[in-house]
Amino acid sequence: MVLIVGLGNPGKIYQKTWHNFGWLVLDLLQKKWKEEYDFSEWEKSKKFKAEISKGEIKNKTIILAKPLTLMNLSGQAIKNLISYYKIEPKDLIVIHDDIDIPLSKIKMVKNREAAGHKGVQSIISELGTKNFIRLRIGIQPKKGKPKNVEKFVLLKFNEQEEKIIKKIIEESIETIEITVIQGLEKAMNEFN
Numbered sequence: 001m002v003l004i005v006g007l008g009n010p011g012k013i014y015q016k017t018w019h020n021f022g023w024l025v026l027d028l029l030q031k032k033w034k035e036e037y038d039f040s041e042w043e044k045s046k047k048f049k050a051e052i053s054k055g056e057i058k059n060k061t062i063i064l065a066k067p068l069t070l071m072n073l074s075g076q077a078i079k080n081l082i083s084y085y086k087i088e089p090k091d092l093i094v095i096h097d098d099i100d101i102p103l104s105k106i107k108m109v110k111n112r113e114a115a116g117h118k119g120v121q122s123i124i125s126e127l128g129t130k131n132f133i134r135l136r137i138g139i140q141p142k143k144g145k146p147k148n149v150e151k152f153v154l155l156k157f158n159e160q161e162e163k164i165i166k167k168i169i170e171e172s173i174e175t176i177e178i179t180v181i182q183g184l185e186k187a188m189n190e191f192n
Helices: 018-037 071-085 118-127 159-182 184-191
Strands: 002-006 043-045 050-057 060-067 092-102 106-110 133-140
Touching: 002 018, 002 071, 002 159, 018 050, 018 060, 018 092, 018 133, 018 159, 050 071, 060 071, 071 092, 071 118, 092 106, 092 118, 092 159, 106 159, 106 184, 133 159, 159 184
Parallel strands: 002 060, 002 092, 092 133
Antiparallel strands: 043 050, 050 060, 106 133
16 A cells, blocks of 8 residues: 655645645646546545545555645644554655755655655654655755745745646656656656
8 A cells, every 4th residue: 555645735825836736746646547547536534634535556555645734734644644544654655845956856765854844844753754755846946945945935836937847747747656656766766
C-alpha cells in the first residue's frame, strides 16, 4: 500500500498560491488516475482530517490524501492515515513546495531533514522519522529566495507563472507515476 499526500492549506483564499503546490499536483494526478485506473472521487473524512481518493495500480493499493489541517499541522492527518491503514513511512510520498529550489525544478528525496518547511517538519515530528519520500517542487523566483518567505508562499501565481506551473505539474505527475510503478531509484535517476 502506498500513501501519496499533497501538502496545502484548505480554503479558497489559498487556491493558486505557491504553498498549495502539493494540492495542485495531487488534484490533477487524481483526475488522470480516475480516468486511467478508476480512482474514487475525493471524499472528505473527519476521522482522518483529509480528503481521500483510493485506487489500484498494478495490484498495488494507493491512497491519495490532501490534509485539511493547516499546512503546519499536516503531520496529524498523515499520522492518522498511516496508523489506520498500517502503512510504513517508507511507503509515504509527500508532494510539497520548496523555496530552496528554483522555479521549474523538481527533486525527489528520501530520508531528509525538513530544511525549514513547517509542513514537512510536522510530518517528521508526528511520525518520529524522516524516512519517507518527498517530491520537492521548486518555487524560488529568478531573483532568489525572498526575504519574507512566509508572505511569499501565500502569494497567488500570475499568468506568466501559470504557464511554467503547468509544465512542472506534468513533470511532477510523471515522476510520481514512475516512482509508484518502477521505483524511487528510477525516478531519481530520471528527474534529479
